[in-house]
Amino acid sequence: MxxxxxxxxxxxxxxxxxxxxxxxxxxxxxxxxxxxxxxxxxxxxxxxxxxxxxxxxxxxxxxxxxxxxxxxxxxxxxxxxxxxxxxxxxxxxxxxxxxxxxxxxxxxxxxxxxxxxxxxxxxxxxxxxxxxxxxxxxxxxxxxxxxxxxxxxxxxxxxxxxxxxxxxxxxxxxxxxxxxxxxxxxxxxxxxxxxxxxxxxxxxxxxxxxxxxxxxxxxxxxxxxxxxxxxxxxxxxxxxxxxxxxxxxxxxxxxxxxxxxxxxxxxxxxxxxxxxxxxxxxxxxxxxGWWTVEGEKMSKSKGNVVDPFEMVELYGRDSFRYFLLREVPFGLDGDFSELALVQRRNADLANDLGNLLNRTLQMVERYCGGTIPAAGTETELERDLVELVAATRRDVDSCMDRYAFDEALKSIWILVGRGNKYIDDTMPWKLGKEENTERLGTVLNTLCRVLRTVAYLVAPFIPDSAARMVDQLGLDAEIIARGEGIPEWTEDLSGVSVHRGDILFPRIDLKEWEAAKAEREARKGMLPDPGDHEPEIEVEQFRNCEFRVASVLAVEPVPKADKLYKLELDLGYERRTIVSGIREFYAPEELVGRKIIVLCNLKPAKLRGVVSNGMLLAAETADGKGLALLTVDRDIAPGSRIH
Structure with a gap:
């Protein structure tokens, strides 16, 4: 045919x-x-x-x-x-x-x-x-x-x-x-x-x-x-x-x-x-629709253009793919936020999906020697799950016909959530202690079948992770790519050896993530891409930037931020603190006493808990491995205006 x-x-x-x-x-x-x-x-x-x-x-x-x-x-x-x-x-x-x-x-x-x-x-x-x-x-x-x-x-x-x-x-x-x-x-x-x-x-x-x-x-x-x-x-x-x-x-x-x-x-x-x-x-x-970034239109001048290469490097391609299609209905405009991506990864991919896979395979290994057991007599709990699996497959197919990617994923995650609840309801650990082998076998066999269905349904969205799920379940991940269809519930899994591997989606610690993001933004804000030309501006726009000479009084590392220094500056008329991502290029003693150029009328920003009130200027080599601070060629008083 x-x-x-x-x-x-x-x-x-x-x-x-x-x-x-x-x-x-x-x-x-x-x-x-x-x-x-x-x-x-x-x-x-x-x-x-x-x-x-x-x-x-x-x-x-x-x-x-x-x-x-x-x-x-x-x-x-x-x-x-x-x-x-x-x-x-x-x-x-x-x-x-x-x-x-x-x-x-x-x-x-x-x-x-x-x-x-x-x-x-x-x-x-x-x-x-x-x-x-x-x-x-x-x-x-x-x-x-x-x-x-x-x-x-x-x-x-x-x-x-x-x-x-x-x-x-x-x-x-x-x-x-x-x-x-x-x-x-x-x-x-x-x-x-x-x-x-x-x-x-x-x-x-x-x-x-x-x-x-x-x-x-x-x-x-x-x-x-x-x-x-x-x-x-x-x-x-x-x-x-x-x-x-x-x-x-x-x-x-x-x-x-x-x-x-x-x-x-x-x-x-x-x-x-x-x-x-x-x-x-x-x-x-x-x-x-179109994407904004944290409520603003993307533009090079604002420095808020989302680089897909960077998102893949930071969070993995499956997390990025999942977020884009889960966050917003496909026909509508959406707002991109790295924090929202991290939160959805932690909640949906790590807590829900990853947890269901890891809990199930741990119990198959602990109580059944790593081999999926045969199922015994079904109860109402199993019959409800079987009905939900069938309904989920129908719903996903209907959603995909309409390009309703977000609705398809919501439907799949209802099944994932039911799988986690099924574990809590059946308490396999208790069945294992009681040596209720037949009931334990039914529960673990049912869970593995649910995971198999989920792996196939999520495969178009997060293909790498789905392949890992199928592999850990002891099945052939190539079946998905060959287009052989989603296995029917009745296809038994008993006797298959599981291979529990690394955690599917390790959780991202939000405090560590905030610190790392602050460092990235500090570097981006200070060092634009030397090959990236900004749009032409009027002279009045330049005059609105208040550049002044500042003398560096003291420098100390920002805790738990490998690239950030806190600099105390003398501007003649006042002292200021700024935070800058130049730590890998200069030792503190190389900076103290220098006269540098600072943008003074930049809105204050909190970086790793320190309020930065201005920004120093520097030139960066094309490969990003060298840095030179902008300074003055003769002695001049701190606070002198740059024209």
Missing amino acids: SRKPFYVTTPIYYVNDVPHIGHAYTTIAADVMTRYRRMCGFDTFFLTGTDEHGQKIQRAAAAKGLTAQELADRTVVNFQELWKALGVSNDDFIRTTEERHRKVVQYIFATLLAKGDIYKGSYEGWYCVPCETYVPESQMGEERTCPDCGRKLEMMTEESYFFRMSRYAEPLLAYYEANGEAILPKGRYNEILSFLRGGLRDQSISRTTISWGIPVPGDEKHVVYVWFDALINYLAAVGYPEENAPWKKYWPVVHHLVGKDIIRFHSVVWPAMLLALGVNPPKLVFAH
């Missing part, structure tokens, strides 16, 4: 971006869904990749003294390495600079041109270079700024090819009215229908003002507009338009996962292009 096909995509990511939490979020979600479908026996295909054409990439490359291709080749690695770090199991990674993509873009352009769906005209309008899109006056921000990124728009007039999108407004509206689940969440569906009912304008799809892109076939002074080019990756990766290529199998069931900012491109422009080609629109476009 042939397996059902399932094709899921992420957007292709701009290569001039540094991978951040938004990229990780979409890609982890696609990975989780792919793993779940694969485990359930589907024939899956998971695509991600990079968008490497367009004016902003051309400009970014020129600013670095590189060709656009050189920049793309360097930065694409950041995404490829992040997917490895996050345990992403994509089947393909497409780059829009690849020959396979160029050929399909030019084929589609020529096909639509020949049938009259593309025509040549001229276009004049206000253009946003970073977003690579023209902005209607009705949508502009104040002082002709882009409504999405806030940057200044540029007036551009150029000859252009246009896609006759207006021709497909009614067919597209009819498609969505007949397919109410084609766009999720429902609010996005309503938004797109409202937009379509207002009619569509033809879309400019070429540029003559840039050279970095795919040439228009037969008219190479034009370059295919980056959005028209980029969307086609979803067909190019599966072999369109070849007759016997995988697209014939996968395309009818493609699911596009995107951020809410690009919903119209995927739910209007792209489906209209597909209708023009005689190809079905996507089965589903799901637009998820």
Whole structure:
């Protein structure tokens, strides 16, 4: 019997971006869904990749003294390495600079041109270079700024090819009215229908003002507009338009996962292009929300951009994956907090899941020599658990159909909680003391079956930990990857030898974590990445920073903080205390008596219990291993202002 096909995509990511939490979020979600479908026996295909054409990439490359291709080749690695770090199991990674993509873009352009769906005209309008899109006056921000990124728009007039999108407004509206689940969440569906009912304008799809892109076939002074080019990756990766290529199998069931900012491109422009080609629109476009960080929008200038590589290094990829999909419903905006991640790891993963596994296997080892015993007569307690396992499996399947990842995890954790309560209710330790072998065997066998079910259900979300669970239960962890389905409750486990290993999720001590985080933030605040350029500022913004000369009076280590010093400073008009993460670079005696530069009007911050009232300035080597304090080149009184 042939397996059902399932094709899921992420957007292709701009290569001039540094991978951040938004990229990780979409890609982890696609990975989780792919793993779940694969485990359930589907024939899956998971695509991600990079968008490497367009004016902003051309400009970014020129600013670095590189060709656009050189920049793309360097930065694409950041995404490829992040997917490895996050345990992403994509089947393909497409780059829009690849020959396979160029050929399909030019084929589609020529096909639509020949049938009259593309025509040549001229276009004049206000253009946003970073977003690579023209902005209607009705949508502009104040002082002709882009409504999405806030940057200044540029007036551009150029000859252009246009896609006759207006021709497909009614067919597209009819498609969505007949397919109410084609766009999720429902609010996005309503938004797109409202937009379509207002009619569509033809879309400019070429540029003559840039050279970095795919040439228009037969008219190479034009370059295919980056959005028209980029969307086609979803067909190019599966072999369109070849007759016997995988697209014939996968395309009818493609699911596009995107951020809410690009919903119209995927739910209007792209489906209209597909209708023009005689190809079905996507089965589903799901637009998820955005992440803030502790209530604030992420920005480099604020220094609050979440680095997924760092989160994996600090907490492990399973904890990070679990948090992102458990914390917030997939279609809504979310707020990221490291503290919330640590608390959820301790509560859900360590206390609940890890504790259930460890307690159960300890008792199998202690009372049964490490071999899962046979089950005896069931009681009402066991029958209730069996019913809950069946209900959980049904509920998880329903949730995954709706991309309700958080609800699926809540359902699984109800089962985990019931497993822990079952231990408390049955008291296996008491049965062991009483040598009630038959009842003890039933309890431990039941617990191992619950753990087996839980391991399979959490495997798409936390694959490494699920594999460890299955291995500790004495089972073959590769079964999950092979897509052989979730074992039925009736598949007996008696006689299987368990292998209890290390704790699944060691608890994080909050006091130690707070100290370590304070040290990291102190270093980040003092030493920005030397390769990371901040946005331009006005002179008044610089004048608002009060820099002064300070004399170092005393230096002492901050207890239980390996990198922090407490410095007592003389500013002439007053004495101050600051905390700085320079301990590994200087001995106290090297600092006392020095005259350094201090930012004085920084808001006070408490670091490891010490209030820091200012920040010293230093330069860091590119490798982060060397440090030099900023000082003055001649004797000058403490408190002197820096201009």
